[in-house]
Amino acid sequence: MDNEADVFYRELPKVELHAHLNGSVSFQTIEKLIHSKPQLNIEHSMTAIGKGQRRTLDECFQVFKVIHQLVDSEDDIFMVATDVIKEFAADGVKYLELRSTPREEITTGLTKRRYIETVIQAIQQCKKKGVDIDVRFLVAIDRRNGSQVAMETVQLVEEFFLSSDGLVIGIDLSGDPTVGHGRDLLSALQRAKNSGLKLSLHLSEVPSQHDETDLLLNIPPDRIGHGTFLHPEMGGSQGLVDKVVQKSIPLELCLTSNVKGQTVQCYSDHHFKYWYQMGHPVVICTDDKGVFATDLSHEYKMAATTFGLSREAVWKLSQQAIDYIFAPDSVKELLKQKWRDLQPQEFK
Template identity: 55%
Template structure:
C-alpha cells in the first residue's frame, strides 16, 4: 500500500512540474474551494455556510452541482477587490500546477450595490495579471473578454467595444473575445454582426458552438445529413485507434510473458499484423484531413459538399472495416486466432487467403475510384445546369 501511495505521489509531482499551456480557463470556473472560503469570510451576512458540502466536493461535483456553483460565486464576487483577489489566486494556482501560458476568459458584469461596472471588472482582472507578474509568478497570462449568450446581441456589442478599447491599451494582454454561456440561449447567428466587427478590429475569437443536440434551422436537411455522416467518420476513427492501442498493447504484454502465450503466439502475430494494416488504412484519412486543413486556410468558404467529396471513399470504407473490428472484439479474438491458425497450417490455403485479401483490396480501390469519378461528373453536371450541390451552404 505504501509503495502504491509513494508511486502516486511521485506521479503527481512529476505531472505538476511538467510545463503546460492552458487555453480554455473560465475565471469563475477555475476558482478553488480555498478561495471560495476566503470570500465567504469576507461576506458572513450571505449565509452560504449551508452550501459548504457542495463547495467542498471540488472535482467530485456532478455537472448540475457545477452549474449551481456559479450563482454562489457571483454573490461572492461583487466588487473590484473580489475580482482582483480571485484573479490572483487563480493565476497562482495554475502556476503552481506547472502552467506556463494561460488564457483566462471571463464575462464583465456590473454590480449596482458596490458600484462595480463592466469596465472596472475588466480593469480588476488586468490588475490581477499585472500584480502576479510583479510578484514574479512564473506564468504568461492573457485575457479574453467573454460574451454571455444570455445577454443577447446588445450586450455582446458592449463587450466588443470594451475589448477593442483594452486591446489597444494593454499591449496584447487582452487578446480577443469568447462567445460562451448557456448554449440553448438564442442562435449563434444572432452574434455574427458584433463578432465580425471584433474580427475587423484584429481581435481573436474563441467560440463555443454546437454544444447541444438540436436541429440546425439555418441548414437544409441534406446538409445536416452530410454533417452527421462526416461526424461519424471521426467517431469511427477514434474507435479504430482505440482498438489498435488496446490490442497491440495486449500483444506486447504477451510478448513480455511468454509463459502466458501457449497457442497465443500465432494469434499475436496475426493480430499485430491486422492492427498494422488497419493503421495503414487510416493513414490516407489522416492525410486527407491535413490536406483539407490547408485548403481551408487558403479558402475559409469551402462548402460542405467539398468536404464530403474529399472524404467520400472513407464513408464507404469505414463501415466495412468496423464490421470486422467489432467481430474481433465481440469474439474476444478467439475465433480470429482459430481461423488464422487453421489457414496457416496449410501453405496453399494461406497463399489463397492472402490472394483473396489482395483481390479485395484492389477491388475496393477500383470501386472507390469509380465512385469518386461518378460523383465528380455528377457535381460538374449539377453546376452546368445551375443546381446547387447537395449539402452546399
C-alpha cells in the same frame, strides 16, 4: 499527488486555454470570500462539485450564480484573479488564457470597464511579483444577454485590445448553450474578428445545435470550446467535422467538466479520443478547476490513463498546445524555448 507518476504531470510544463475565471476559484479562495460575506449564508457545497458527484448542465450554471454572489466587487475580483493565476502557476502552467464576462454590480459600484481593468491589474501584479506564468485575457460574451450587449462588449474589448499592451487578446462566447441562438450574435462576433481579435467559441456543447454551429463555423472561430456533439458518433454530422478539419480549428477539450456536467457519460467516452486519433489539433483544459474540483495536471493524467498515452505523447500534446495560443509568434517562440529547456532527456 505525490507518487512518481503524479510528479511527472505536475512538473510537465502546460498551456491552459479554456479557464473561466469565476469557475476556477479554489476551495481556499472561496473560504476567504464566504468568511467576508457571512450574511449570504453560502456553504462550500454550493460552490463546487466534489469527487464522484455529477450535476446537470443547468445545475452547473446554478453553481456559477452562487459564486457571482461572492465575487461582486473590484477587491473580490482582484483577489480571485490573483489567486487563480498563482494556483495555475503552482500546477506547472506556463501560459494561461483566462476568460470572464465583465459584470456590473450596482451595490458595489462595479462597472464592466472596471471589471476588465481589475483583471488586467491582477495579471500585471503577478508578473511584477515574478510568478512564472504568462497570462492573457479573453473577454467573454454571455449568449444569454443578447445582441446589443454582445456588440457593446466587443466595442469595449476593442479599446482594451489597443491599450492593454497585448494582455487582452480576444473574445470568448459562452453562457448557457440552451438559451438564444448564435445568429443573433453573428454581427458582434464578425466585428470582433475584423478588428483583429481572436475568437474562442463554445460550440456544440449540447445536442441539436447543428444549425448554429454550422453558421458560426463560417466566421470562422480561431478555437472551439468543447465541441462535444460535433462528430457523428455523438449525434453531430460529418459535414460539421469536415468544416472543422478543413479550417484546422483547434478544440479545447475539458474531460472532467464534461463528465461531471453529464454531457459525456464517462472518461472513456470522451470525444478527445475521436479528434486525437484523427491527428486534429486538441488542447487539454480544465474549464472550471474550482467548480469541478480538478487541475490541469489531473486532466493530463486522466487523458493519459484513459486513452493509453505514453509520457512522450503527453509531452508532445502539451508542447503542441503552444501553437494554438492567441498571443503573437514572439511569445510562442519564448514558450517553445522554455519547453526545450525543461524537456526530459529521454524525449530528446
